[in-house]
Amino acid sequence: DAGVIQSPRHEVTEMGQEVTLRCKPISGHNSLFWYRQTMMRGLELLIYFNNNVPIDDSGMPEDRFSAKMPNASFSTLKIQPSEPRDSAVYFCASSFRQGVGWEQYFGPGTRLTVT
């Protein structure tokens, strides 16, 4: 079975440029999560969707960040304009809501470097 797919795997861009990260969740999963991981802050939840609807975006750092989920099989995280402090690994995860204890499955991540 295909797991969570993320693209690109690596992105290097200059400050001020727009960056778009993409995610395809596991087929049949109805929840999708975007995380950011840095050495300083660890793994932080940015936003999550249930049935394509954003439920909690309180972790989105600022207005430069936006996320969409136009359908059940695709989501994007956009940073515009990007800044060096956005450099991190961005993970997408998905899960299937089935009562208490919803296990999340992570994609391989996108390693973003903003110079």
Place this chain on the structure above:
Amino acid sequence: RKEVEQDPGPFNVPEGATVAFNCTYSNSASQSFFWYRQDCRKEPKLLMSVYSSGNEDGRFTAQLNRASQYISLLIRDSKLSDSATYLCVVNGPGGGYNKLIFGAGTRLAVHP
């Protein structure tokens, strides 16, 4: 106080050793508990869920103490391949069961 606290380690142990990791969480309303494993430069992967009665999976045993808001992971007969960072995870406040809060992780290094 952090929502999920772990001893960062590193724990350096020889092969065959038994090692235990501890974790405390602040939200008494949390109902879902997990241990995830993350290898260097890889994504986190679910190691095991943690149930109230405690549960075991091969060499791994997880325990939950709701009264003390404490979770533990015991690894017996450590293997070189167990070297990784172990993340304690609980579901967070406000977001229902879906919102998971990750601890900063405990690093384990198993040596020959």
